[in-house]
Amino acid sequence: QEQLVESGGGVVQPGESLRLSCAASGFNFRKNSLHWVRQAPGKGLEWVGRVSTDGSYEDFTDSVKGRFTSSRGDSKNTLYLRLDTLRPEDTAVYYCARHRGSGYFDLWGRGTLVAVSS
Amino acid sequence: SYALTQAPSVSVAPGKTARITCTGDHISTKSVHWYQQKPGQAPILVIYDDNGRPSGIPERFSGSNSADTATLTISSAEVGDEADYFCQVVDTSSTYRIFGGGTKLTVL
Numbered sequence: 452q453e454q455l456v457e458s459g460g461g462v463v464q465p466g467e468s469l470r471l472s473c474a475a476s477g478f479n480f481r482k483n484s485l486h487w488v489r490q491a492p493g494k495g496l497e498w499v500g501r502v503s504t505d506g507s508y509e510d511f512t513d514s515v516k517g518r519f520t521s522s523r524g525d526s527k528n529t530l531y532l533r534l535d536t537l538r539p540e541d542t543a544v545y546y547c548a549r550h551r552g553s554g555y556f557d558l559w560g561r562g563t564l565v566a567v568s569s
Numbered sequence: 570s571y572a573l574t575q576a577p578s579v580s581v582a583p584g585k586t587a588r589i590t591c592t593g594d595h596i597s598t599k600s601v602h603w604y605q606q607k608p609g610q611a612p613i614l615v616i617y618d619d620n621g622r623p624s625g626i627p628e629r630f631s632g633s634n635s636a637d638t639a640t641l642t643i644s645s646a647e648v649g650d651e652a653d654y655f656c657q658v659v660d661t662s663s664t665y666r667i668f669g670g671g672t673k674l675t676v677l
Contacts, residue, residue, distance in 0.1 A: 496655050555602035
């Protein structure tokens with residue numbers, strides 16, 4: 452069964468850091484592109500960013516560029532998202548999602564909640 | 570940057586047809602994808618590439634894309650279809666993935 456499971460969320464203060472994980476199973480992790488998408492409480496979906504399948508290239512939305520980085524642990528079939536210098540506006544459920552072909556997401560995890568508050 | 574606009578809410582009577590629209594500049598030149606999200610759950614893909622339907626999605630769900638408007642059509646709407654629906658495209662100028670603001674579908 453194909454599955455993505457996020458973990459690592461929590462409550463932090465502004466300026467602090469977190470590392471999220473996304474464990475993949477049931478499909479070939481190395482050959483699939485995975486992205487991060489977030490959803491603030493009561494709001495819509497926002498694409499956060501991605502890292503290439505070989506880990507050599509990453510791309511993030513402007514609001515997190517320079518603060519978030521992503522990496523892949525191929526031996527563990529796990530995608531990581533490092534969140535630095537967190538701000539209250541980063542409060543959201545963070546999903547990892549498998550990206551396909553022309554740009555759609557066909558498999559999503561259940562998400563992990565990041566809350567930034569003083 | 571590219572933007573997608575959706576109506577905040579749509580209502581439909583059970584058994585009738587619901588149409589949820591997504592507008593964007595020359596959206597017909599892009600592939601549009603649609604997601605359904607129920608409260609407390611992750612989104613699921615219901616339409617990809619304008620009108621493709623993933624396995625397991627009922628035939629009642631269909632999509633179209635023309636000019637500046639893409640449309641998700643849900644025929645014979647059921648109470649179980651109540652959810653938020655989001656459209657999504659790739660902004661080819663930035664490679665960012667762009668989501669619409671979402672439409673809350675009420676079936677009553």
